[in-house]
């Protein structure tokens with residue numbers, strides 16, 4: 001077993017749990033409860049095949065920003081960044097989501113079938129969206145929490161108006177609610193979690 005990587009994965013999960021525990025917001029307690037139910041022992045650990053994506057060119061800028069608000073989490077992400085498996089939803093194309101979208105979007109599971117621990121119908125990961133992109137209305141049965149770590153992202157829920165969320169705010173999406181995310185001038189790095197019903201992927205509206 002790669003003990004350093006196991007320790008780094010545990011550090012990252014711990015940093016996310018400590019950060020969430022310090023916040024108030026819809027869904028946070030549920031995510032923390034579900035996190036606490038996951039098996040994160042050495043026997044559960046696997047090393048994902050690392051993979052990168054074009055959107056990762058924005059990661060250094062994002063980590064620099066996270067250093068200012070959540071230094072422990074920023075350091076944990078930096079320690080593990082070369083070992084993350086970055087992926088995209090296979091149904092997402094530039095035709096559907098706008099020119100350049102696939103060069104500006106990606107997510108990586110920390111807990112989940114492609115993460116460091118498989119999880120029990122639970123996903124925890126990070127997502128990136130490059131500047132000037134619109135991840136338009138979509139929905140899924142899984143209840144979802146986002147915790148944006150960078151500034152300048154806009155969020156819409158239930159077809160409502162886009163609202164800018166400061167870094168450190170959290171956003172909760174109940175099952176099947178429409179939601180969308182936009183960036184303007186700066187890239188977004190956000191923690192994300194699905195607490196159950198994780199087998200059904202997101203669908204564009």
Ligand SMILES: [Fe+2]
Pocket residue numbers: 140144173179202
């Ligand atoms: Fe979602």
